[in-house]
Amino acid sequence: MRKVLVTGGTGYIGSHTVIQLLNAGFEVVILDNLSNSSKGVVARIEELSGTGLDFIEGDVRDHELLRGIFAKYAFDSAIHFAGLKAVGESQEKPLKYYDNNVTGSIVLFEEMMRAGVHKLIFSSSATVYGDPGYVCYSETTPLAPINVYGRTKLIVEDTLRDLKKAEPRWQIALLRYFNPVGAHISGRIGENPFGVPNNLMPFISQVAIGSRPKLMVYGNDYATPDGTGLRDYVHVEDLVAGHVAALNTLGDANSFLTLNLGTGKPYSVLEMIGAFERTSGVKIPYEIVERRAGDLPEYYANADLAKEVLGWQARLGIDRMCADTWRWQKTNPAGYVID
Ligand code: NAD
Ligand code: UFG
Secondary structure (H helix, E strand, O other), X not given: OOEEEEEOOOOHHHHHHHHHHHHOOOEEEEEEOOOOOOOHHHHHHHHHHOOOOEEEEOOOOOHHHHHHHHHHOOOOEEEEOOOOOOHHHHHHOHHHHHHHHHHHHHHHHHHHHHHOOOEEEEXXXXXXXXXXXXXXXXXXXXXXXXXXHHHHHHHHHHHHXXXXXXXXXXXXXXXXXXXXXXXXXXXXXXXXXOOOOOOHHXXXXXXXXXXXXXXXXXXXXXXXXXXXXXXXXXXXXHHHHHHHHHHHHOOOOOOEEEEEEOOOOOEEHHHXXXXXXXXXXXXXXXXXEOOOOOOOOEOEEOOHHHHHHHOOOOOOOHHHHHHHHHHHHHHOOOOOOOO
């Protein structure tokens, strides 16, 4: 039985990943410090998968803790989701972000090395591309992030490229996510941001449930068809399927993968509002406000390489993204606090 350490496994993408891993027959141990997630997620993962898992509450920067975990379990691989992801906060608190995202990753890689575990999937982001001057990003698009969060991802990517050169036995996949949205079809797990959501989809769904009065649309004067920003939203279940495929593909012949995970089809903010209203039957009040600093008008993935290398392709469209988000929000108006 293949055993995987999933850091950040109670978070949004991690929790969906753990379910697919358990369903695919992997054994899973989650390490999460619960800085942006709830312990109640674990019981729901077990309920949905019908399988048990080990959950360890702790910090990925804790060398001793990690050493103990690697001594206890014979892992075959690790998927490293643990990290902080708020772009605005990263600009205000750079040390917190470099420490958590960069130091945390290095501690993990050191302890993997010590334990002889050399297979890794790392959560990177389309943010590593910055603002290349065109809108369709392939994996060869230059890397020049424009915020601290993006730079933490690039530093870890560079670290892993260097590690691979020095230690060829490592098998590594850098997966660059575009905009993950949606939730498990059961409505039992989903995105549960603490505080005011930064991202569009959780904000829309909190407006729909009535916990926020209206959505602020950041600018309608971009050079896009309806003036609002365009993004490549990808259903979390599709995104996660890319991780399972990467884990199964990593081997001697494919030992360093760098792949975009997106649909290749961008939607505007107004299109997302329209799709949410259509699938939920709930009106989303909104107001057009100033552009948000640091936002780009438009970008989306060229995801051809993931198709070629993994046979992976996003399957779920905008209506499923919205319907699944709404099912989760409607049945869990206050997130996981009921657990
Ligand atoms: P999330 O916040 O829901 O999950 C991250 C999890 O990591 C949380 O459960 C948090 O408690 C945990 N964590 C954070 N720091 C930790 C530490 N030092 N030790 C142990 N646990 C820690 O975020 P998510 O959306 O599931 O994102 C997962 C990964 O994907 C992150 O690395 C993020 O940067 C990356 N990513 C996310 C997006 C997105 O839009 N959601 C886009 C691109 C990349
Ligand atoms: N938007 C609004 N109102 C909101 C929130 C967002 O109008 O309340 C707009 C933004 O201006 C943008 C679009 O909705 O046009 C998407 O914004 P998000 O904040 O949901 O996503 P971003 O593309 O700005 O950034 C996200 C993550 C980053 C990640 C990046 C990867 O927040 O962490 O995708 O592409 F790095």
